[in-house]
Every structure is written in C-alpha cells, then in structure tokens.
Amino acid sequence: MSARRLFLAALALAALALAGPARAQGDTRGPVLLVVGDSISAGYGLAPGTGWVDLLAARLASEHSRYRVVNASITGDTTAGGRARLAALLAQHRPAIVVIELGGNDGLRGGPLGAMRDNLEAMIATARKAGAKPVLVGMRLPPNYGPAYVRGFDGTYADVAASTRTPLVPFLFAGFGEKDEMFQPDRIHPGPAAQAPMLDNVWPVLKPLLAGS
Numbered sequence: 001m002s003a004r005r006l007f008l009a010a011l012a013l014a015a016l017a018l019a020g021p022a023r024a025q026g027d028t029r030g031p032v033l034l035v036v037g038d039s040i041s042a043g044y045g046l047a048p049g050t051g052w053v054d055l056l057a058a059r060l061a062s063e064h065s066r067y068r069v070v071n072a073s074i075t076g077d078t079t080a081g082g083r084a085r086l087a088a089l090l091a092q093h094r095p096a097i098v099v100i101e102l103g104g105n106d107g108l109r110g111g112p113l114g115a116m117r118d119n120l121e122a123m124i125a126t127a128r129k130a131g132a133k134p135v136l137v138g139m140r141l142p143p144n145y146g147p148a149y150v151r152g153f154d155g156t157y158a159d160v161a162a163s164t165r166t167p168l169v170p171f172l173f174a175g176f177g178e179k180d181e182m183f184q185p186d187r188i189h190p191g192p193a194a195q196a197p198m199l200d201n202v203w204p205v206l207k208p209l210l211a212g213s
Contacts, residue, residue, distance in 0.1 A: 029066075029068070030066035030067060031066060031095070031097075032067070032069075032070050032093045032094065032095040032096060033056075033060075033067045033069050033095060033096065033097045033210075034090075034093055034098045034099070035053050035056075035069065035071050035073055035098075035099045036073065036085075036086060036099070036101070036102065037071075037074075037077070037082075037099070037102060038073060038074065038075065038076065038101065039073075039075035039077075039189060040052075040101060040139075040172065040198075041053050041071065041073035041101045042075045043073075044189050045186075045189050046192060046195070047192075050192055050195060051071075051195055052198040056069055056199055056203075056206075057069040060210075065210060067097075067210060070093050072093075073101070076105060077105065078102065078103075078105045078106050078109075078111070079102045079103055079106050079115075079116050079119035079120055080115070080119055082100065083122050083126075086123050086126050087126060090127065091130075094130070095130075096132060096133065097133045097134075097135065097209055098127040098132045098134050098135070099134075099206070100120065100124070100127075100134060100135065101137040101139075101172065102120070103138075103153075103157070104139045107141045107149075113152045113153060113156055117159065117160055120136065120156070120157075121160055124160070124166050134164075134167075135166070135167050135168075136157060136161050136166050136168050136169070137168075137202065138157035138158070138161075138169055138170045139157070139171065139173075140171055140173070141154070167205045167206075167208075167209065169201055169202050169205045172198055172202070173194070173198070173201075175197055175201070182194040
C-alpha cells in the first residue's frame with residue numbers, strides 16, 4: 001500500500017473514532033434510520049432503553065418495519081460537532097434516513113446563528129449526497145436569551161428547512177415545553193413522561209419517509 005493510501009486509511013479510522021459510540025436497536029439487517037443528536041436524543045438522565053429514540057425503535061418493530069435505528073447522539077454535541085462526525089457515520093452505517101436533532105447547545109451557549117445555519121445546511125447536503133433522506137428537528141430557547149436572539153434561533157430551523165426543502169419537526173417539545181413536571185430537575189432535559197410525546201411530535205414528519213423508502 002502506498003504512503004498516500006496509508007495516510008487516507010489512517011484519516012478514515014480517526015474519523016470513525018471521533019464519531020463516538022453509536023447504538024443500534026433491532027435487527028442488523030434492513031435499512032438504517034440514523035439519529036444524530038445531543039443529550040435530548042441520547043437519553044440523558046433516563047433509564048437505559050427509555051428515551052424517545054428507543055421508543056421509536058420499539059414502534060418500528062411493533063409495526064413490523066424493516067428499519068433499524070442507530071442512535072449516534074452525544075450529550076453536549078453541537079451542530080459543529082455533528083457536522084464534523086457525520087461523514088464517518090454515513091460511511092459506517094449507510095442510512096436511508098438521517099434525523100438531525102442538533103442546535104440546542106448552540107443556542108444555550110449563545111453561539112452565532114449564522115454558523116448554526118451553515119452547519120445544519122452542510123449536514124443536510126452531506127446526508128443527501130450519501131443517498132439518505134434528512135429530517136430536521138427544531139428546538140426553541142427560553143425567553144431569557146433576549147427577544148432578538150430567541151426569534152433568530154427559532155427561525156433558523158424554518159429557514160434551513162425551507163431553503164433545503166427538508167422535512168421539519170417544528171418543535172420537539174411541542175405540547176409540553178411549558179410544563180415543569182415533564183422535565184428533570186435541571187429544567188432542560190425532558191423526563192420519562194416526555195419521551196412518548198417527543199416521539200409523537202417526530203412521527204408524523206418521519207412516517208411518510210418510512211413508507212417511501
């Protein structure tokens with residue numbers, strides 16, 4: 001093997017290592033539905049197997065779907081982190097559908113919205129180039145970040161979805177986002193009772209893509 005090929009192989013291995021652990025639910029055959037998210041999809045603070053992504057895998061199994069779910073979500077991840085590791089995840093899992101649930105940590109850290117938009121658009125383009133259908137999951141910020149930033153953050157998801165013609169879940173916490181009892185004590189991470197409502201928010205947007213794959 002040439003020095004150049006050795007170098008490229010080493011880069012590929014390093015990218016896979018940086019991608020972090022990805023958990024697969026269900027059979028190892030059939031098309032893959034890849035979820036790339038942050039702590040909300042990683043099931044932070046929840047008992048193993050009880051997060052909304054786990055419930056998604058269970059629903060697919062109950063409907064005898066051929067899809068298997070790979071959860072590549074990492075607590076604390078941002079759109080920049082997701083963008084950096086997506087190519088390796090696509091090469092490893094070859095998904096038919098990619099659910100992108102990122103941006104919350106960008107907003108909580110007061111990150112530049114232009115960079116967030118660029119990262120989401122790049123992830124969508126990368127997923128499509130690999131032959132996958134992207135789905136974008138929206139989030140909102142609490143009002144204490146200032147009205148201009150909150151409006152800009154909220155609108156970023158709709159703008160990206162419109163400009164890239166990507167199916168959008170407008171707000172993952174729709175229907176319970178104002179209910180303190182649905183969250184863990186930190187008031188950031190949804191508790192056990194919120195997991196099924198989150199799946200119900202995603203499902204109407206996701207289901208047509210399942211049928212078309």
